[in-house]
Amino acid sequence: MNHIFTTQRVVTSEEIDQLNHVNNVVYLQWVQDIAEQHWAELSKNNPQPDYIWVVIRHEIDYLQQAVLGDTITLKTWVGETQGVKSVRHVEIYKDAVLLVKAQTTWCLLHAKTLRPTRITESVINTLLPQK
Template sequence: MNKVFTLTITVSSKDIDSLLHVNNLVYVKWMDKIATNHWSFLTKEHPLPQYIWVVMRHEIDYLKQAILGDEITVKTWVGETRGITSERFMEFYKKNVLLVKAKTIWAMLDAKTYKPARIREDVLKVLSPK
């Protein structure tokens, strides 16, 4: 497994739905937030503005609920990367209890043309640090 990146989120009232738990769509927003933060962290010393990422697919398993005030630890890491796609895995925990696990397939695009861009060595070095 590649290096794990972690983010902590406290559940606020805007995250809660009519069932009094975190709404499913909120997890998708959090997935985008941690993926973006992780990419920024990985490229902070060597930015790669010529590329952008778009989601092709989400697979999400909702296992347990989170409620108002819960502190959620989100862990993410990069999986297989080849062609134009890269897997990203995420796990959401309350203390040591796994609440949600997800896998997202991202596609890399050229930032100017928005056309798919083959993932080259410069990006692989960032996504797969040794």
Template sequence: MTPQVFTQTITVREEHIDVRNHVNNLVYLQWCVDVAEQHWTQNATPKHLEDYVWFVLKHEIEYKMEALLGEQLLIKTWVHSNAGVRSERRYEIYNQQTDKLLVRAKTLWCLLKADTKKPTLIPEEICNLFIDE
């Protein structure tokens, strides 16, 4: 079973740039959260979206190279593993023109029931949403 890789392209804009004239570190984190949410929203059924929400437990980011104004970036994300109530999602962000890796990250997510906000075991049907066969 191969994890489904979800991708998104971003152009670095002025609001992404910090005083050092490159993408601010927090912007990378926001992009990771955004692309994870887009992957979930794209694959989940309306019932899944009604019944469940994801909560971040931990982020880890390794910054390899900077990104600059106007550059095209490719963000990749996939679910690396699921165990109990937790799911580990991985990310890579590349400069699309040079194919150089800029950021490697991972997030530990917890699945919650939307109505109670209590952790719940990740159903197999949700695990299967993120696998390419």
């Protein structure tokens, strides 16, 4: 498995729905947020200003629920990357219990033209740093 990026957060009242658990849209936002945080971490020493990432597909399995005050651990890593696409995996836990797993397909765009562009060796080296 590739480098795993991990972060934690505590569930806030704004993230709770009428069923008194974290709303499914909030999990989706967390998936987006950790992807952006991980890219920022990976690219901090090798900025890639010519490129931007856009989501073209989300697959999310909601397995368990989280409630107000729970401490949540989010983990992400980069999977298959080729052509113009890169797959990112996210798992969301409460303690050791897997709550949500997601797989998102991202497409690399050229920042000026906003057109899909092949993932360069430099971007691959940023996404998948050698150990």
